[in-house]
Amino acid sequence: MMLDEVHGYVNELMSQAVYDSAEVLGTFLLSSMGASSNNAHLTPAVRVEYLVTYARALVGKGEHVRAIAYYRQALQNCEIHARKSAGAANRAFSALSSSSPFRSSGAGRRAEDDLLAEKEATIKFEVAKCHVALNSPRAALAELETVTSRYRTLPLLLTLAKLYRVNGYERAAGSTYRECLRLCPYAVEAWVALAELGVKSEDLASILSQHFPAERAAAVQQQQQQPLDLQSWISQFVSCHRLKRADEADKSVAALGGFIQTFPNNVHLMLELAQAHTVAGNYRDAVSCFQHVRAVDSACVSKMDHYAVALNATNNVVELNRLTHDLLRIDNRKPETWVAASLYWDSKGDRLRALSYVEKGLRLDDTLPMLHLLKGNLCLKLNRPDSAVSSFRKAQTLEPSISAFEGLAKAYAAFRKHKEALVTAREAVRLMPSSPRALLLLGSVYAKQGETRARAMKIFESVLRSNPNCKEAILAVIDIHVANRNLVAAEHILSKHLESNVNDDLHTRLAGIFVEGQKYGQAVEHYHIALSLNEANEEAATGLERLEKIMKGIDPDLLPDDEDE
Incomplete structure (x- = not known):
């Protein structure tokens, strides 16, 4: 032969x-x-x-x-x-x-x-x-x-750009993605990557105009005559991803919602909207979006790590378990699968097993930012701040999200490295100047030092002026008042916000203040309200248990054996 x-x-x-x-x-x-x-x-x-x-x-x-x-x-x-x-x-x-x-x-x-x-x-x-x-x-x-x-062909350049990004060479990644667009302006992933790399909106518009000279005119035409104009579609598509990168969650949700009206049941856009809701903390809306995606495409694995986060945040352990089994059946070599498995075991309190599943996912693919974020958070819970710092840094390299900055600052704080935490928070504000979470992060770092609490208070108050119902800012202001032993002011502010913002965390915090002020009857009332709003609120359950011991004359910090003696 x-x-x-x-x-x-x-x-x-x-x-x-x-x-x-x-x-x-x-x-x-x-x-x-x-x-x-x-x-x-x-x-x-x-x-x-x-x-x-x-x-x-x-x-x-x-x-x-x-x-x-x-x-x-x-x-x-x-x-x-x-x-x-x-x-x-x-x-x-x-x-x-x-x-x-x-x-x-x-x-x-x-x-x-x-x-x-x-x-x-x-x-x-x-x-x-x-x-x-x-x-x-x-x-x-x-x-x-x-x-x-x-x-260097287009597929080779796209792979090269991704590798530059994964390895932390953002400038080289940006120039390589630009070269991809020179070869093919319809390489959508290159536009998305440039937006996620933090390229300014003016620069993105300039790049668009180079490849699509009639882009601006087409945008007007899109609104009037041609809703499916591809050039205008790319411009709007890039804008949505830029908003996500800037952590402007509300604007991102609004932009994606309008986009989906033009392209209904678009799986990519619905996934982006669901992720935007997750990042914004709108977990129930996120769950609804992800369920819609799975109704359209039941075998979709992309961004299911964010779905797992939303389910975990809403204490929906049954659905999280079902999602984990579905992903294992669809593809057990995808890193998103192991994020879901890890979150499930974390929700059951088995953090070491949760960490082992994260490690398994990382061995399969260490380029998913969520795996590193999850590992960092688990390491903090297991009192391993050095490993947490490494994990959050890697997550930050892969995708400089606000979650990565928050985790890194928290890990530095666990190390008592205030200077490094402050540098991290300032970098977050520099990259995401319109992000409330970035401002809150900077404020929280300032609040840890007595001499900079006044500066922290100004930051929190500025966030509340733009978003009066921001729970995190409210709680941060309360923490400063409590640290300054101004319990009356803390009680007044929380009571005022609870008139228009019914929230189990706020009720729990107010109950804690009443305990410190020895107003036990009112504390019991607010702990019960918190648990009626969210029966899975561990802080409220623990606080109520401690308060009942105090009211019985028992030291809540004594172990059960000591009580028997």
Whole structure:
């Protein structure tokens, strides 16, 4: 059987995804390549083709480490071919450089060299994809950086940009995404990435105008005549992602809601809206959006980590358990699956098991920011602030979200590193100047030091002026009054806010203030109100239990054995 025939059969099998048979047949192809009788007939270029074909069969089987080894052999044959080609060219020029036939053959060799260089770039791209599959982003980046710019295709550039971003090289990622748009302005993921990297709205508009000169006119046309104009759609799409990056949750929700009216049941937009609700703390709205997505696309795994967060925040353990089992059935190699599993066990109080599931997800794919955020929070609960700092930093590198900044500042505070926490909070405000959560973070860091509490109070009051019902700002103001032993002011402010903002956390905090002021009857009343609003409020349940002991004359800090004695 001729080698070319075997090669053809291997390719035919792979085109039908019959990788096991393709791999077995490929071994005969490689064995025949090694036979001395065939050596004279096989050029390095042909050897490259056979080795690449066999490596592709291994990739199809999921054997990425073996595939890399055969891709390396293919690259070695590329080098051999390049050396032979260079030697032949030198001999031709030395023989008779002025002869027209030699000029013609030289041009042919140059074309062949270009094809070989292009093939080499393609192989390196395949090697990089194997490294990505093996969760080795640094090795993948090192491989792609050796490909010269001339042979960087759009898929290669997009992968390179993602790898720059994963490895923390944001400036290089930004310039590479811009190069992607130069090749294809409809590469939507590049627009999204630039928005998420924090490129200013004016710069994004400038880039849009470069690729779509009529973009501004098209935006007007969209409103009047053409609701499906693609250029205007991209502009609006980028704007939604920029708002998400700036943590302007309310504006993001409004923009996405309007967008979905134009494109109903768009899974991507509905997922973005659900995530925006989750980030804003509107967990019930988020759950509703995610349920809508799953009704449209029941096998969707993307952003299900945020769905798990929303379910956990609403204490919906039954649905969280159901989601975990669904994701395990759909794809147990997706990191979102292990976020859901980890949150489920965290909700059951088994933090070590929850952490083990996070680690499992990270071994599969350490590029999902939520895994690092979850690991950081679990490490804080387990009193491991050093590991928490590392996790939040990684999350911040992958996606500089407000949650990453909050976690990092909290981890530094656990280390009593006030200066580092302050730097983190200021950076959050710099990147997200319109974000209430960023301002609250800065205020909370100031509030931890007695000499800067007045500055913290000004920040919290400014947040309340723009959002009078902001629970976090209300509680932060109360904490400062309590720290200053001004219980009357704290009681007055909370009572006033509860007139228009019924919230279990506010009732719990007011009950705690009444306990400190020894107004036990009123404290009991507000603890019961808090538990009637949210029976899963652990702070209210614990506070009520302690208060009942105090009212019985029992020290609430004594252990049960001490009480028996």
